[in-house]
Amino acid sequence: MARHLAALGPGPGTDEAVAAMTRQAALVAGSELTPDTPSELLPFGFSAAYWLDLRAYDPVATAAGLACPMLILQGGRDYQVTVADDLTRWQAALAQRPEVAIRIHQDANHLFFPGSGLATPAEYARPGHVEPAVVDEIATWLARP
16 A cells, blocks of 8 residues: 555655555564554554454454355455455455355445546545445345345
């Protein structure tokens, strides 16, 4: 995500900001993270307890362990949760489950708002509506026999 945002606004300090975020992410992923790690050393200033809890949770494994139908939607323009880096894990874990539907809405961002080109944080500041095709797909999936 940091690299995506840096590419949108290259300039002085961008490389330094990406390097700082990379160091923070490495700390979160590493064995040296403890509940006492200061939040100012961690991404977004979130507490170590938050990152330790999040690190212990595997949503893909949790979903794979469920015995219920699921509809998983992904925005094709989402730079926070991407098709290439994230959705592929869901697809691999749930590929053999006929009661699981995984759909990509190519023109949707993280909030399922429609757009074109690279998604930007500015899109989140503008009022919008969920892409009608997403709403239709959810309604159709809920109404299935």
